[in-house]
Amino acid sequence: MSKLSSLQRFRLDRPGKVRLARFDPAATPCSLSAGPSEKLEDRARTAALAKELGHLQDRFYALHDAKLLLVLQGMDTSGKDGTIRAVFQTIDPLGVRAVSYRTPTEPERDRDFLWRHHRDVPGRGEIVIFNRSHYEAVLIEWVHGWIDDKERKRRFAHINAFEKMLAQTGTTIVKCFLHISKGEQRRRLQERIEDSSKHWKFNVRDLTERKLWDRYQRAYDDVLEETASRWAPWYVVPADNKAHRNLMVTEILLARLRDLARHDPPANPKLKGVVVR
Numbered sequence: 001m002s003k004l005s006s007l008q009r010f011r012l013d014r015p016g017k018v019r020l021a022r023f024d025p026a027a028t029p030c031s032l033s034a035g036p037s038e039k040l041e042d043r044a045r046t047a048a049l050a051k052e053l054g055h056l057q058d059r060f061y062a063l064h065d066a067k068l069l070l071v072l073q074g075m076d077t078s079g080k081d082g083t084i085r086a087v088f089q090t091i092d093p094l095g096v097r098a099v100s101y102r103t104p105t106e107p108e109r110d111r112d113f114l115w116r117h118h119r120d121v122p123g124r125g126e127i128v129i130f131n132r133s134h135y136e137a138v139l140i141e142w143v144h145g146w147i148d149d150k151e152r153k154r155r156f157a158h159i160n161a162f163e164k165m166l167a168q169t170g171t172t173i174v175k176c177f178l179h180i181s182k183g184e185q186r187r188r189l190q191e192r193i194e195d196s197s198k199h200w201k202f203n204v205r206d207l208t209e210r211k212l213w214d215r216y217q218r219a220y221d222d223v224l225e226e227t228a229s230r231w232a233p234w235y236v237v238p239a240d241n242k243a244h245r246n247l248m249v250t251e252i253l254l255a256r257l258r259d260l261a262r263h264d265p266p267a268n269p270k271l272k273g274v275v276v277r
Contacts, residue, residue: 074178167231
């Protein structure tokens with residue numbers, strides 16, 4: 001059984017009713033053991049798999065054929081930055097880009113909501129990570145009441161068409177929702193306040209957003225229901241355990257790259273017989 005097959009219950013690849021409350025944010029389906037040593041073993045396995053990921057990424061880049069887009073979404077403190085650091089710890093920066101989306105600029109607001117995302121999608125041989133993504137336009141804007149349900153439904157349709165177009169033109173899309181519990185978020189926010197070395201991570205706005213927790217959860221239920229597809233599946237990644245979160249995303253991404261970079265690039269016939277003197 002492949003690792004992706006064993007994670008099937010965390011994969012959403014068709015529209016349908018979703019309730020995040022049914023997924024345990026503290027689950028550790030990729031861990032090989034349980035107990036005091038679990039986190040250490042998960043970190044060690046992530047580091048080992050990251051080396052294979054680095055090798056495959058080199059091959060993927062050299063083949064210059066397919067494209068890969070990794071979408072990371074989640075509540076504040078769910079660990080999007082930490083996931084990127086852990087999963088791509090041995091990756092050659094050549095051929096990999098991480099894009100972080102903040103409040104739209106004026107030129108971006110003057111255009112359709114997908115414009116700034118379309119310009120950042122991967123080219124051939126490239127891996128792009130969206131740290132937050134086009135889904136902000138149906139999350140933050142709906143939660144705060146800046147768009148109504150009619151507009152949100154319209155944007156869901158645009159997102160599905162956008163992702164299908166990317167898939168049909170050679171992009172493999174992997175979407176990971178980093179699923180953190182409200183209690184674990186409280187602990188991480190408090191840690192940022194109490195540890196002065198982490199003050200740079202803290203934003204008072206996070207406390208305002210936390211008050212909207214239940215509305216965000218309903219918004220994510222809707223996102224997963226409306227935008228899961230065969231060509232752009234969602235994975236609900238339990239994120240209370242940081243070490244396991246990183247391991248699971250690595251496993252998911254590695255399975256895709258093993259398929260996309262199965263062989264070395266073809267040899268250059270012009271180099272046959274060339275001798276360096």
